[in-house]
Amino acid sequence: xxxxxxxxxxxxxxxALIALGLTLIFxxxxxLNFAHGQMYVIGGFVTYTVYAQIGxxxxxxxxxxxxxxxxxxxxxxxxxxxxxIRKSMREESTMLLAAGIAFFxxxxxxxxxGEKQRGVPKIVNGIFNxxxxxxxxxxxxxxxxxxxxxxxxxxxxxxxxxxxxxxxRALAQDKVAAQLMGVNVEHYSIIGFALGAMLAGVVGxxxxxxxxINLGMGGPTSIKAFMMVMIGGAGVxxxxxxxxxxxxxxxxxxxxxxxxxxxxxxxxxxxxxxxFLAIRPQGLMGKPWG
Amino acid sequence: xxxxxxxxxxxVVPWLIHVSxxxxxxxxxxxxxxxxxxxxxxWLTFYIGRxxxxxxxxxxxxxxxxxxxxxxYGFPFWLTLPxxxxxxxxxxxxxxxxxxxxxGVYFAMITLVLTEVxxxxxxxxxxxxxxxxxxxIPLPGELSIFGLTLIPAFSTLGNVKLAFxxxxxxxxxxxxxxxxxxxxxxxxxxxxxxxQNEELASSFGVNIAALRxxxxxxxSFLGGIAGSIFVAISQSIYPASxxxxxxxxFMLNCFLGGLGYVFGPMLGTLIIYFGWDLLFTTxxxxxxxxxxxxxxxxxxxxxxxxxxxxFNRRGAGQ
Numbered sequence: 001x002x003x004x005x006x007x008x009x010x011x012x013x014x015x016a017l018i019a020l021g022l023t024l025i026f027x028x029x030x031x032l033n034f035a036h037g038q039m040y041v042i043g044g045f046v047t048y049t050v051y052a053q054i055g056x057x058x059x060x061x062x063x064x065x066x067x068x069x070x071x072x073x074x075x076x077x078x079x080x081x082x083x084x085i086r087k088s089m090r091e092e093s094t095m096l097l098a099a100g101i102a103f104f105x106x107x108x109x110x111x112x113x114g115e116k117q118r119g120v121p122k123i124v125n126g127i128f129n130x131x132x133x134x135x136x137x138x139x140x141x142x143x144x145x146x147x148x149x150x151x152x153x154x155x156x157x158x159x160x161x162x163x164x165x166x167x168x169r170a171l172a173q174d175k176v177a178a179q180l181m182g183v184n185v186e187h188y189s190i191i192g193f194a195l196g197a198m199l200a201g202v203v204g205x206x207x208x209x210x211x212x213i214n215l216g217m218g219g220p221t222s223i224k225a226f227m228m229v230m231i232g233g234a235g236v237x238x239x240x241x242x243x244x245x246x247x248x249x250x251x252x253x254x255x256x257x258x259x260x261x262x263x264x265x266x267x268x269x270x271x272x273x274x275x276f277l278a279i280r281p282q283g284l285m286g287k288p289w290g
Numbered sequence: 291x292x293x294x295x296x297x298x299x300x301x302v303v304p305w306l307i308h309v310s311x312x313x314x315x316x317x318x319x320x321x322x323x324x325x326x327x328x329x330x331x332x333w334l335t336f337y338i339g340r341x342x343x344x345x346x347x348x349x350x351x352x353x354x355x356x357x358x359x360x361x362x363y364g365f366p367f368w369l370t371l372p373x374x375x376x377x378x379x380x381x382x383x384x385x386x387x388x389x390x391x392x393x394g395v396y397f398a399m400i401t402l403v404l405t406e407v408x409x410x411x412x413x414x415x416x417x418x419x420x421x422x423x424x425x426x427i428p429l430p431g432e433l434s435i436f437g438l439t440l441i442p443a444f445s446t447l448g449n450v451k452l453a454f455x456x457x458x459x460x461x462x463x464x465x466x467x468x469x470x471x472x473x474x475x476x477x478x479x480x481x482x483x484x485x486q487n488e489e490l491a492s493s494f495g496v497n498i499a500a501l502r503x504x505x506x507x508x509x510s511f512l513g514g515i516a517g518s519i520f521v522a523i524s525q526s527i528y529p530a531s532x533x534x535x536x537x538x539x540f541m542l543n544c545f546l547g548g549l550g551y552v553f554g555p556m557l558g559t560l561i562i563y564f565g566w567d568l569l570f571t572t573x574x575x576x577x578x579x580x581x582x583x584x585x586x587x588x589x590x591x592x593x594x595x596x597x598x599x600x601f602n603r604r605g606a607g608q
Binding site: 275 | 336341385388389391392394395396398399400402403404406407410411413414534535538541542545546549574575577578580581582584585588589592593
């Protein structure tokens, strides 16, 4: 039991970080970023290149992942989403654009990094053993989990207390009012997109040490991120964190309880999600009709 | 206009293929016809203002219904074709009742999840035979009424590809004629009112709940029959036959053609499918070039190809 909770917490911390990026982009621009999973994969590959191939320290790799994705996110917002949002007659166009970008990033990953599964050497060796095998957890997982929680805390503090964070929260709350108060929408949209993409990159960099990385992980990661956002409520930061930890817990419990019935954990999670959304369409903490 | 189109589809294209000897084009064009039927369904859900990324789920469900009925219960294909459509429509009513209350990105996300649910269900349920799928499904047999043969058994035909081509294109023409009729009827106008403002429509006394269920059911019906013909062509089905990418492509087809035009999905499917095939020669850069063109099209033509002035002099099917 303790083991299940520990696994759930570790998974939840990673998931929450992915969901935070997605929900931030959604809150600011009403854009559902289909390419989020691909951004996560790029983050993983950048860390793989910097840490495993060039041989720099692991933390440099994670920072490089974050920085690369921040640049990618800023460019995508400045040259693609910004113009389309301004020009299009229907808001659905942004979704099509996001799907196009997901394909594009897949192509870039394929050309730059190939389609092989990549892994990196362990960052810390050894296994943490608490109370004679009640909780068993490799040290590298603990480290990665702690780094993820640290990143979440830093993000929340940034959103809460910095000028940029305040401006972005104002934009998410009421775009027109924020504009009237002198918030530069375009400027902060770019920063917001860069920040959201950066979070995806950082998780990619962290998780490459545990699961490795390959081209096909993009789509499933996006779907998981969508689920977390739906559980918590789209565009709400606390909701994304809650959604991440809930999904992590469910996955951890499902994998141990439902193991005897075959690989149906996700089927059960999906089905319960649909029932949950039928009762509460806006998620746990979302505004109705986001 | 319509006559020219029908003549092209039913006479000119087979003649051209016959002359050039490129028999493989039948398969390509059959796929385009079937994909555009499914995309037409997606388009209808767009018409009531919902972003539907779940058509892959219904195509998969339709395919499995057809495959199971044929192999396990010995139903003839021609009976399973409408049955798979009706099964999907019923499924859509069941699922639609709760999820059609969602809007915008919520509906988009839940339908995307639905595609994944369909794949996982096909893997987990005992009747679908798991990851091995169902294979060696017989070709469609004879269709006859009172001893009068309407359609001969496909296995006795010399050219199965041509038979499937006609089957798919006839269904495509019928589906789109139906869609066109629907959109230009009273119900169609009511659907457009849903797209613009549901509360307002509801306050006029439009039964919005019933309308969106009907639209979603028709959409899924089209997805189901497209899936069941695909199964008949490939004679097999697997849980991975209609992955998430297919669902996204159905949506892209509609967008590319233009969401405001009934025949948009047909044009979009044709362009996307052929564009992808033509780029095959570019080898490893295929996906890169394809997605770049796609992004450029969206940036410069956000309202679809049919919104170009060339098509709008006499209102192309608007």
